[in-house]
Amino acid sequence: MVVEADGGSRGNPGPAGYGAVVKDAATGEVLAERAEGLGVTTNNVAEYQGLVAGLAAAAELGASTVDVRMDSKLVVEQMSGRWKIKHAALQPLAQEARELAERFERVRYEWVPRAQNSHADRLANEAMDAQAGKRTEVPATRTEVPANSPARWTGAQGKPTRLLLLRHGQTEMSVDRRYSGRGDVPLTELGRQQAAAAAKRIAALPGVADADEPTPILASPLTRTMQTAQAVADVVGGRVETRQGLLETDFGDWEGLTFAEAAERDPELHSRWLRDFTVPSPGGESFERVHRRVLAFRDELFETHAGRTVIVVSHVTPIKSLLRMGLDAGPSLLFRLHLDLASLSIVEFYPDGNASVRLVNDTCHLS
Numbered sequence: 001m002v003v004e005a006d007g008g009s010r011g012n013p014g015p016a017g018y019g020a021v022v023k024d025a026a027t028g029e030v031l032a033e034r035a036e037g038l039g040v041t042t043n044n045v046a047e048y049q050g051l052v053a054g055l056a057a058a059a060e061l062g063a064s065t066v067d068v069r070m071d072s073k074l075v076v077e078q079m080s081g082r083w084k085i086k087h088a089a090l091q092p093l094a095q096e097a098r099e100l101a102e103r104f105e106r107v108r109y110e111w112v113p114r115a116q117n118s119h120a121d122r123l124a125n126e127a128m129d130a131q132a133g134k135r136t137e138v139p140a141t142r143t144e145v146p147a148n149s150p151a152r153w154t155g156a157q158g159k160p161t162r163l164l165l166l167r168h169g170q171t172e173m174s175v176d177r178r179y180s181g182r183g184d185v186p187l188t189e190l191g192r193q194q195a196a197a198a199a200k201r202i203a204a205l206p207g208v209a210d211a212d213e214p215t216p217i218l219a220s221p222l223t224r225t226m227q228t229a230q231a232v233a234d235v236v237g238g239r240v241e242t243r244q245g246l247l248e249t250d251f252g253d254w255e256g257l258t259f260a261e262a263a264e265r266d267p268e269l270h271s272r273w274l275r276d277f278t279v280p281s282p283g284g285e286s287f288e289r290v291h292r293r294v295l296a297f298r299d300e301l302f303e304t305h306a307g308r309t310v311i312v313v314s315h316v317t318p319i320k321s322l323l324r325m326g327l328d329a330g331p332s333l334l335f336r337l338h339l340d341l342a343s344l345s346i347v348e349f350y351p352d353g354n355a356s357v358r359l360v361n362d363t364c365h366l367s
Helices: 043-060 073-079 091-101 114-137 189-203 223-236 259-265 267-275 287-305 316-327
Strands: 002-009 014-023 030-041 065-070 106-111 161-167 217-219 240-242 309-314 344-349 355-362
Touching (some): 002 114, 014 043, 043 065, 043 073, 043 114, 065 073, 065 114, 073 091, 073 106, 161 189, 161 223, 161 287, 189 223, 217 223, 223 240, 223 309, 259 267, 287 316, 316 344, 316 355
Parallel strands (some): 002 065, 065 106, 161 309
Antiparallel strands (some): 014 030, 161 344
């Protein structure tokens, strides 16, 4: 992937902000954008903040190699190890950038003219403009944080967007432990019972059935998730909306095969697929691609349902991806975390970028 980053200060020091964009190295497709006002600081601090934000976004997307392009000669030369970092304010930011860089197989830094860094420059200026516009709108009161909130321990600011992540109930494919991606199979009788039990559990959670308006219910459009989501809607009220970003991994030619059958059919590829997040199944998609579309779903969710509790009914990989984002973990989590049928997990995303995973793979309602 390519990271383009920039930062600016109107006064140096003065009102500052950064911008960063992550692009697909092969196609130039924009995969993520980051921008934020920084209050009053210097150009160099803002430029380093842009670099940190860009590397963090690339790591979240599962990048293996990164080409960083910036119009700051100072940052490029210092991060390349050719110039010493003497300014005390830059040293911790450079260290943070180095620690992020260690997540990748390779990071290369390249200086580019400002004209070739216009996307990140625009984002930085938009962040500074937005910051300037908000200064007269800051309320005089503060929001009280509940005593049991993770914000008390993490310093997270603002009201979180709370996701109740429910995996669908049993299907005939899951009984036999077969790869079940885009194949549209219904719930079994046990699966319907599991969905009904999960619905009662979710309805009893604070802020769901007792909310001022119906809790949004978003689901993958496949039959097994729609049946599970409708069981929830029948209890808590509201209607089910579908999101393509919540679809399970497309397993391609392995659809319907067991683990052993897929390994026997394509031993070398299956082995690489289990080790490498970027390797797609034959005729299907990679976990990296799934992570990208789930990330896009999450970002869209922040725009439409920010600060609310949202019920998300999906499959193993999308739910693991959302938990991975909440934990700020690497792609190995996908292979090390188990999610049972009709299990409930909870993650909260705060507007300041913090997150808290509150529950993982809870099945007490199935006992």
